[in-house]
Amino acid sequence: MTHFRTDLRQRAEELVSLYPRARSAMLPLLHLAQEQDGYLSDEAMAEVAELTGTTPAEVRGTAAFYDMFHLEPVGKYVVGVCTNIACLLAGGEDLLAHASATLGCSVGGTSPDGLFTLEETECLADCNIAPVVQVNHRYVRTTTPETFDALVDDLRNGRLDHDVPPHGTLIRIRRSGGLRVERDELAAERAEARAAREARAAAEAK
Amino acid sequence: MASLDAPQIVSSRSKFADSFTLSRYLETGGYEGLRKALTMFPEQVAAEVDAASLLGRGGAGFPAGRKWSMLRKAPVSYLVVNGDESEPATFKDHYLVERDPHQLVEGVIIAAYALQVTQAFIYLRGEFALGLERVQQAINEAYEHGALGRKIFGSSFSLDLVVHPGAGAYICGEETALIEALEGKRGFPRIKPPFFPAVTGLYGEPTVVNNVETMSNMPWIVLHGGAAFAALGAGRSAGTRLFALSGRVRNPGVFEIEMVKNTFRDLIYDPQLGGGVIDDRAIKAIIPGGVSAPWFGPELLDVPLGQDEVAEKGSMLGSGSIVVMDETTCVVRATWRIIKFFSRESCGQCTPCREGSGWLERILYRIENGGGRIEDVDLLLDLCDNIAPGLTWPPQQTTICVLGPSMPSSINAAISMFRDDFYAHVQHGGCPHD
Numbered sequence: 001m002t003h004f005r006t007d008l009r010q011r012a013e014e015l016v017s018l019y020p021r022a023r024s025a026m027l028p029l030l031h032l033a034q035e036q037d038g039y040l041s042d043e044a045m046a047e048v049a050e051l052t053g054t055t056p057a058e059v060r061g062t063a064a065f066y067d068m069f070h071l072e073p074v075g076k077y078v079v080g081v082c083t084n085i086a087c088l089l090a091g092g093e094d095l096l097a098h099a100s101a102t103l104g105c106s107v108g109g110t111s112p113d114g115l116f117t118l119e120e121t122e123c124l125a126d127c128n129i130a131p132v133v134q135v136n137h138r139y140v141r142t143t144t145p146e147t148f149d150a151l152v153d154d155l156r157n158g159r160l161d162h163d164v165p166p167h168g169t170l171i172r173i174r175r176s177g178g179l180r181v182e183r184d185e186l187a188a189e190r191a192e193a194r195a196a197r198e199a200r201a202a203a204e205a206k
Numbered sequence: 207m208a209s210l211d212a213p214q215i216v217s218s219r220s221k222f223a224d225s226f227t228l229s230r231y232l233e234t235g236g237y238e239g240l241r242k243a244l245t246m247f248p249e250q251v252a253a254e255v256d257a258a259s260l261l262g263r264g265g266a267g268f269p270a271g272r273k274w275s276m277l278r279k280a281p282v283s284y285l286v287v288n289g290d291e292s293e294p295a296t297f298k299d300h301y302l303v304e305r306d307p308h309q310l311v312e313g314v315i316i317a318a319y320a321l322q323v324t325q326a327f328i329y330l331r332g333e334f335a336l337g338l339e340r341v342q343q344a345i346n347e348a349y350e351h352g353a354l355g356r357k358i359f360g361s362s363f364s365l366d367l368v369v370h371p372g373a374g375a376y377i378c379g380e381e382t383a384l385i386e387a388l389e390g391k392r393g394f395p396r397i398k399p400p401f402f403p404a405v406t407g408l409y410g411e412p413t414v415v416n417n418v419e420t421m422s423n424m425p426w427i428v429l430h431g432g433a434a435f436a437a438l439g440a441g442r443s444a445g446t447r448l449f450a451l452s453g454r455v456r457n458p459g460v461f462e463i464e465m466v467k468n469t470f471r472d473l474i475y476d477p478q479l480g481g482g483v484i485d486d487r488a489i490k491a492i493i494p495g496g497v498s499a500p501w502f503g504p505e506l507l508d509v510p511l512g513q514d515e516v517a518e519k520g521s522m523l524g525s526g527s528i529v530v531m532d533e534t535t536c537v538v539r540a541t542w543r544i545i546k547f548f549s550r551e552s553c554g555q556c557t558p559c560r561e562g563s564g565w566l567e568r569i570l571y572r573i574e575n576g577g578g579r580i581e582d583v584d585l586l587l588d589l590c591d592n593i594a595p596g597l598t599w600p601p602q603q604t605t606i607c608v609l610g611p612s613m614p615s616s617i618n619a620a621i622s623m624f625r626d627d628f629y630a631h632v633q634h635g636g637c638p639h640d
Contacts, residue, residue, distance in 0.1 A: 180356075
């Protein structure tokens with residue numbers, strides 16, 4: 001019995017097969033685990049360790065380095081408000097304070113109903129609409145306290161379910177296609193091409 | 207007057223609402239560059255890129271052609287595209303991956319062909335969820351279209367392309383840290399030498415790492431020739447470039463303009479570009495190339511937007527992001543927020559950066575919030591001197607990577623230009639702007 005649901009376990013194995021070495025699938029697999037559980041549970045990390053040929057400690061140690069991974073449960077919606085330089089100049093700090101009051105939790109905390117977790121983020125690279133807000137890593141156009149409150153209301157009432165998937169879902173488009181060739185065959189082709197190139201270079205040198 | 211006659215090389219499709227779809231891409235000349243490249247020898251494609259004099263668009267500005275040619279002796283194993291765009295106020299790669307993912311994919315295939323690589327990765331910031339979906343969709347469509355996979359467009363060249371999500375770490379934009387992340391590890395920059403992944407890269411094999419915008423230029427360069435690209439711009443700064451303008455301007459955004467032919471003033475004030483400062487206020491300072499760059503005062507607004515032109519004035523064009531601070535901006539608060547960013551993003555390997563960033567952040571915080579002392583101002587500079595001895599530009603390095611030595615830029619600039627503002631905070635017992 002795997003911790004990953006059957007369909008996600010299959011996706012996990014596909015992800016591992018994309019890379020020359022299994023460990024390279026670490027970050028994609030952790031995103032997948034977070035998609036299933038909303039955060040990284042011990043059981044999920046143990047399974048990622050098995051899939052990547054590492055230990056659970058190595059998985060945790062890697063996951064802990066990255067801001068997007070949560071080692072504790074979070075709300076259904078993780079709301080990020082940027083206060084870095086471009087957003088600072090556009091009132092990002094005031095918007096963050098307003099968000100904290102509206103959601104009823106401090107920065108880093110979760111709202112009493114367990115629905116929202118609030119984060120202060122670093123630059124999210126969308127500075128032309130500063131101050132920038134993301135919900136579950138989807139950009140939302142909310143630059144004033146009023147539009148922020150409307151956003152929260154929409155999220156609470158499920159009006160944005162189509163645009164904003166639950167926390168952890170990073171990518172909704174699955175990979176199709178791919179190169180199904182033996183690596184030896186590819187290497188032989190490249191060696192042939194390289195020999196041809198060297199022959200051209202030699203001919204030019206003469 | 208701004209010079210806006212140059213062609214839109216990488217941003218021409220963004221005016222279409224469906225710019226990210228294969229159908230729009232094919233209607234507007236998509237994959238023609240790749241078809242042409244496949245009729246050429248790989249070294250001829252590389253020679254065109256070399257002739258274009260394209261400087262890498264990631265931030266360091268290393269010539270893309272030379273990055274490739276350093277490797278010609280040993281075959282390259284992997285091509286990795288750096289789409290980790292996290293330098294504060296930089297948002298041009300984000301614009302490209304969401305609006306023109308096929309252009310990026312085509313550029314990667316062309317570069318892979320020139321380098322004769324059969325496995326390529328696009329590393330994208332995890333926070334770009336929509337960008338990841340658009341690029342994955344483009345890759346799926348490219349396979350379907352025959353532009354990726356086995357024997358591309360009937361040629362003898364095959365390529366597999368994988369999009370790899372990051373997970374939130376500024377440091378992964380540093381190319382050796384990016385490779386560590388791609389190997390499934392913490393994003394710790396690698397000890398140098400070797401200086402280039404070209405020598406020891408992914409899985410210890412020769413690897414080329416190029417930026418998203420650099421790759422997005424490839425289709426145009428192949429179609430129109432390297433000489434046509436090199437004819438734009440001036441000096442070492444060839445072609446056009448995407449500039450990301452933000453801060454206290456009326457019309458912030460990403461603008462593709464010819465390098466060197468325009469100045470900071472053109473970009474900020476031209477009605478078709480930045481449209482001027484909000485409420486017509488005076489400019490206090492600008493950050494000319496990402497928060498790692500020393501600031502410019504208003505007296506330097508007429509410096510042309512070129513790599514060497516900005517370097518001559520003691521800063522850098524860096525990641526092509528320009529932040530405008532007007533006369534109402536508190537420079538102490540701005541500096542504090544920039545250093546807070548570095549403190550948060552320091553990977554923790556090197557003492558000067560790990561410890562220094564926290565000290566600097568706390569000192570700036572207390573000056574801004576009423577706990578500052580007069581001697582704190584010089585203490586900041588002393589600490590900076592420990593991280594980047596001599597406070598020179600470009601900075602001296604005491605650390606594995608340039609993150610730590612990037613911190614003194616803004617502090618040194620802010621204190622040199624606005625020392626009295628710092629003193630005013632101490633005397634006022636807090637921020638006079640509050």
